Amino acid sequence: MNILIGYKKCSTCKNIEKLLKEKNISYEYREIDKELLSVDELKKIMKRANIDVLKLFNTSGMKYRELGLKDKKNEMTEEEILELLSTDGMLVKRPILLKDDKALVGPQVKKYLESL
DSSP states (O other), X not given: OEEEEEOTTOHHHHHHHHHHHHTTOOEEEEETTTSOOOHHHHHHHHHHHTOOGXXXXXXXXXXXXXXXXXXXXXXXXXXXXXXXXXXXXXXXXXXXXXXTTEEEETHHHHHHHHHO
C-alpha cells in the first residue's frame, strides 16, 4: 500500500493527491502534523530515499525560520536532527510518498508521478 505523508493545508500536498487520483494510484494519507514521524521512521525514509538527513528539513517552513535552523543545522549531529524532526511535523519536508521499499521526498514525488 502506498502511503502519502503530508499536510492537508499544503498546496503541494494537495497537488500530489490530485495526481495520485488522476493516475488511479491508491494510497493512505498520513497527516504529518497529527501523526508525527518517529526517529526510526525518519531513518527508514532517509535510507529508502537515499538522502542525507538535511534533505528532510522543510526549509521553507515558518518553524524552520523561527528556530534559526539555517545556521544551527550544520552544527547538529544526525541524531539531534532526527530527534528534533520527530517532535514537529512542520519541520519535515513534504510530501513523502512511501511506495514498496522506496521513499520519495519533496520534489521527487512529483517527478516520479509525472513519469508514470
